[in-house]
Amino acid sequence: VDEFDSILRYFGECFPNLGSIFWNNVKTHPMGERLFPEIMGADFSSNWDSADERFQFWSNITGVPMLLFKTIFGDLYIEFGIIGAFVFAVSIAYIMKSLAKGGLTFYNISFIAYYFQICVMGFAAFTGFGGFNNTIVIFMIIINILLYFFNNKHYSKQIS
8 A cells, every 4th residue: 555655646746746836936937948948048057967956956046846746837837937838838739739630640750759758748747848858859850851851752753
């Protein structure tokens, strides 16, 4: 029973954390600097040598303990505030709906798999962006665009 309680607490911890620890307690929303430092032109990497130091750095900036689980919406709320979190989440969902509109294809399967990973891990935090994940997304976009054009060029030559 004790092991089962520990598992339930682990997976359920994020919901009370969001309501009691994070909500209305964020002193500064990074507005993309934490999740998208490459896009925002921010380079904080020299401020830490380990993951623990990174969590502590952002805890000092935001005023909330970043190491705790907080759900995907909680992580977006910390980053962008309530309106920004909703706009970001709805935008990602709309983009994914648009990508999946024609069904599962060779070009969108990596994005759908990536989105699935974000949703599955969403109970804990927004794990799909930040650091090396941003590089993965950029490469996915570039590779899928190249594959799309290469494949369409290949088929247009076969039809001619």
